[in-house]
Amino acid sequence: MSVTEASGVSGVVRPVGPDFEALRRQDPELAEVLLGEQARQCSALQLIAAENFTSPAVLAALGSPLANKYAEGYPGARHHGGCELVDVAERLAIERAKALFGADHANVQPHSGSSAVLAAYAALLRPGDTVLALGLPYGGHLTHGSPANFSGRWFDFVGYGVDPESGLIDYDQVDALARKHRPKALVCGSISYPRHIDYAAFREIADEVGAYLIADAAHPMGLVAGGAAPSPVPYADVVCATTHKVLRGPRGGMVLCGAGLAERIDRAVFPFTQGGAQMHTIAAKAVAFGEAATPAFAAYARQVVANARVLADGLAAEGLAVTTGGTDTHLICADPAPLGLEGRAARGRLAAAGIVLDTCALPHGDARGLRLGTAAVTTQGMGEAEMMRIGALLAAVLREEVDNRQAREEVRELTQAFPPYRS
Structure with missing residues (x-):
């Protein structure tokens, strides 16, 4: 039995989706903006490292009626009625993410990579805790201790760097700083580090000082999905990632972790840091995870x-x-x-x-x-x-x-x- 049959809908169901002509008739000014952006994307060389082109299937999910549905909570435990079908979509996204990355648990609700990192910190840390992360001058993200960001205001960040000659992460310095500052968490990841990260080395350092290891893998996670980069999942307590970039899905985030931290991560996403899930985006994530498994x-x-x-x-x-x-x-x-x-x-x-x-x-x-x-x-x-x-x-x-x-x-x-x- 199909999902539409199980929902009790009879007759032919005509899909409702993006209708550009309707937008052009109702709001020609905004329609021109969309056309202009499409022309810009198609007529220039798009070399921004964090961007990609999603598939038409991902775009179809993003423009679907799932955008109408309020769904606070998790599948089977929502705070709103009428969530039976969006529950199916979220379960698909969760199971596909777990299978794709070999993770025990996946939370696919974070609205962005920064939201995913915020949830990881909320699950594992308390305000004032010390965190060791790549310094911003060496490619650390805003969520790795910028004073303009929640991370720099709520936690005591210590930055490690790179070797001045090679530009590679100085793992000896990471080890020395970890021993000196005894951080509650060690973060590995960068927005501009072009080499593979040695997750096993970070795991060893974290274990030496009793720290959680958080992998902020927003950039390489699409390569991980395709088997073209090493995975942080076997080494990190929590992995935070985006679903766009190389993964080629919708703009959004996700958190992967072991079974022992699943409940803490889920509570940190909802209700601690976010409200209602964006079900159209979650459906698009499910599409992207399915594509990435091919x-x-x-x-x-x-x-x-x-x-x-x-x-x-x-x-x-x-x-x-x-x-x-x-x-x-x-x-x-x-x-x-x-x-x-x-x-x-x-x-x-x-x-x-x-x-x-x-x-x-x-x-x-x-x-x-x-x-x-x-x-x-x-x-x-x-x-x-x-x-x-x-x-x-x-x-x-x-x-x-x-x-x-x-x-x-x-x-x-x-x-x-x-x-x-x-x-």
């Missing part, structure tokens, strides 16, 4: 890494200083200073040419570098040959060897050959 996604994840390595090598050959000497992931950090530019100015020059990326902190000094990733362009179908072409074009733009018209023409050729959505 051989096609595993091939995609491997191609993302292959593309990043080629692009990193190409940028280095063009004279940019690539941090850590390369990448193991989808992410590349590079200093344009050898070309006479600081990161912010370089980003602006590239944006004018149709190449969209971010800046990031560099391991040492106050200047900003460039942070770029290959997840979105790989979704479009680009491969190593295109990465070589993009690296050469990026450097030519920074050196002003081509003007914006010439650069945008080459970008147009690439994006038309590899559209993100094919009819």
Whole structure:
């Protein structure tokens, strides 16, 4: 029996979903914004490391009537009636996430990666506890102790860093700081660290001082799903992640943990840090987890890494200083200073040419570098040959060897050959 039959609905059920023409008729001003953003995404090179193109199936779930449903609580224990079918959607997302990552427990309700980290802290820590995390100047996230963020206001963060020569995490320093400060929790993860993290080393250090190990794996988790990066799940007490980025799902978060912490994590998400779950987003997460469990996604994840390595090598050959000497992931950090530019100015020059990326902190000094990733362009179908072409074009733009018209023409050729959505 189908879900619609079990719900008691009779006759033909016509799906209700996104209707752009209805939006255009009712609100043409906003419709133009949507069209403009679609054109922008499809006509520029999207190299922001945290972005990707979701599938039409994910978009369909996001624009579904599940957006109408209020569902505080968890499947089988909601604070609202009429949740029988959204319970099915959330259970699908939970079971698919557990199977995909080999976790005992999954909470798929966090609205974002930051919400997931907040829930982890709420479950394991008390205000004033000491936490050891990667310092913000070395690629730590805002939730790793920024004074502008709840983490820096509520907890006593100590930052570890990277080796000044290699740019790699200094595990000896992590160990020494852990022994000195005896943190309640040790956080591993970064927004701009392009190498695999040694989760076993972090686990050993955490055990030495009796600390919880929290893996903030927002960036590599899609690669983990595709078997292209090591998993933090066997080592960390709690794993926090996003469901977009390389994972290619909707914008949102999730928390994975062992059975012993499941109840504490669930209570930390709801009711402590969030109210009603966004059921349309949870359904879209379920779709994305299902897609990520396929051989096609595993091939995609491997191609993302292959593309990043080629692009990193190409940028280095063009004279940019690539941090850590390369990448193991989808992410590349590079200093344009050898070309006479600081990161912010370089980003602006590239944006004018149709190449969209971010800046990031560099391991040492106050200047900003460039942070770029290959997840979105790989979704479009680009491969190593295109990465070589993009690296050469990026450097030519920074050196002003081509003007914006010439650069945008080459970008147009690439994006038309590899559209993100094919009819």
